[in-house]
Amino acid sequence: MTTTLARSASRRLRQESSRLFVIRELGIVAALTLLVVVTTIVNPRFLTSQGIKDLLLGSTILAILAVGQTVVVITRNVDLSAGSVLGLSAFATGSLFVAAPGLPIPVAVVAGVLLGAACGAVNGGLIAAVQVPSLVVTLGTLYVFRGIDYTWASGRQINAADMPGAFLSMGNTTPVMTMFAIVVLVAAGYYLRAFRSGRELYAIGSHPDAARLAGIPVGRRVLAAFVVSGALAGLAGVLYAARFGTLDANAGTGLELNVVAAVVVGGVAIFGGSGSVYGAAIGALLLTTIGSALPALGVSPFWQRASVGALILAAIGLDRALAVRLARTLRSGR
Amino acid sequence: MVVLELRDVSKAFDAVQALRAVRLGLRAGEAHGLVGENGAGKSTLVKILAGAHPADEGALLMDGRALRLAGPADARAAGIAVIYQEPTLFPDLSVAENIFMSRQPLRGLRRIDARAMRARTTELFDRLGVPMDPDRPARGLSIADQQLVEIAKALAFDARVLVMDEPTAALSGPEVERLFAVVRALCEAGSAVLFVSHRFEEIFALCERVSVMRDGRLVSTDPAAEVTVAELVRRMVGREVAEMYPKAEASKGPPLLQVRGLSRRGAFTGVSLTVHAGEIVALAGLVGAGRSEVARAVFGVDRHDEGEVLVDGRRLRNGDTAAAIAAGLALVPEDRRQQGLVMELSVARNATLARRWSLARLGLLTGGAERRAARTWGERLRVRSAGPDEAVSALSGGNQQKVVLAKWLSTEPRVLIVDEPTRGIDVGTKAEVHRLLSELAGRGVAVLMISSELPEVLGMADRVLVMHEGRLVADIPRALAGEETVMLAATGHGGAG
């Protein structure tokens, strides 16, 4: 007797919530498709093989950063130092090749990742030690890491000639670069879904006090999230060096905001607890596409920036509207 | 055999001494009741057993050996399962994940076995007799359902010690019965249980021994068979408590609240009711019958799909709480943390949130007026806090509930809807709340009271409306209302009254 109403309500509930989830992911994909189709019609040169290549190479770096950022944002934190870590790692990679020209590429990659992880550990350690919100701590380290970069470079520039040809060609081979992004994406996505500590990251972001009462080592997990974010920023730095060849202390300046934008557009809740790395990666792809589609459409730089802003607001608005709908459905069932 | 023992445990929060040299032993196979006034220190004791607070002094012993708890993880590892007074769920995660967080069943390579997790969740819910979807997110669950999830969470691991802090506060009869059946089975299997409650009939139904706390001290422990309720109350409060349900006769005035054919898809259908001035109408029913949903729709928190709500003959706009408040409606919500309080603000600010404009001068709110108003209501309801400037988050659960009540009572409404007004409130204050409600009715306020506590319903109400599966199934006048008639209607067996 009690069950009939409850059961039909619960079925409706499940359908509704999965539908809303699909709407969210489909929304970005639809926006992306629309953008590509319109741009190609207006300017057929947009989708040449070179155009596609630029798009994918550009998205690779942003997507890897976005995956790292997602891992942090899920725990109700944010890593604003990602751009600076990328810059530092890129310059370090270049310097490494200058110092040891015959260095094998995998060693350079590992070095960049480790450097990034160390930066992430500094972030996480500071947050745990001084009990200050990550927004403030990583805003600080954004400048600190960049400052180290400046001091180290002291005006120098590293050029393509300083790096091995194989390294540079890797950075411009689309399949290799996209493979990096896909491996990172799938690994992170699987980890977050299938492992206890991955689920604990969601729990921490969803209700930090409850997470503590559930016996989750909150400090340790958040530290680990920052190490992951740092390591991925380090990896992105190596790829950045391979792709552009010319490096100075300004590499990746301001990139952190693009990353956060990609994450938000991709449907990761900025207050933690929900969202997926896949959404964030699609968000990165969309932002990169906008970045090259709008110039191809002849849109002025002002409107290019404004449209990114509008997209973020639209994404947040959509999330809000979906959350309200979902809340209403959830309240009326078991 | 004593499994878990507290030896002279003390704990202070700044100036507040919450526990003073508490001694308590929990025996294997035995349920132990713990009662005490709001703020007596029960939840603090629970949190120390949970490893959530460190004790300042004293020791914990398990099986006679010292037990050191550096955090909740240690307590879990020692086999102590805890149900906290306030639900601690992760709103974004599924119910199944909430139950098994950090203990999910695993398959190869230490990956989570989602299917096994779902199956075990369903099994737990079956044991508790709750038809809940394991895959739905915890967000949006009613307080009662949240509490059921908490219970499932504690039952999910075979605890040697099960500590329950007012687990039944939001539940109605049948759910409580099922919970007790499960707990008794656990006891038979040798677990020790600590059960905190303000409902004496539950304490006596479940527990072999009862302890009383007062002002942070554990004042007595007796076999349940050797004490009476009156004796326990006297030890808790230190005075005789007035008659429990003193509903005074009030003359029935014109109909103030009229609800006609109200429906909301998936929640309730065709609800019509009238509450007259001076009348207290109780809305009884099982958990999930749709009572709180009706209250929310009447107040305009949720929109309704069909029907209308009239206050004093004038129709309210669908889904417009501001209009409802302006028309003189007030709702004391079920979920005080989410909907009734701003946890970071002070007691005074919270208590006066709903009537800021009437306290303000030239649009400015003066701290003095606010504090005076808060003190008046605080004293009437015996809110126990360090002072009106203390943050609400530092109050005990029952005292938070009192602040919510104060907030709405102070608006002087014409129609008052109260959802579980005495949930988590101790005996002394309960009588005071009942007296207040009765006094409001005497002054011509129309009161609609949702309550899962049958004695409260029978004692207070002029008329009892009963809901079952989203429909109003009975309307029973005071003279005919008895435990049996109400329960039969609530379980869907009664004829319309």
Ligand SMILES: Nc1ncnc2c1ncn2[C@@H]1O[C@H](COP(=O)(O)OP(=O)(O)OP(=O)(O)O)[C@@H](O)[C@H]1O
């Ligand atoms: N985190 C805290 N910070 C400051 N004071 C606290 C805190 N937790 C509890 N207290 C205080 O300790 C005392 C005991 O509170 P406790 O929550 O243990 O009471 P309780 O017996 O559980 O009451 P209730 O029946 O209302 O749940 C109260 O005076 C309360 O204000």
Ligand SMILES: [Mg+2]
């Ligand atoms: Mg308590």
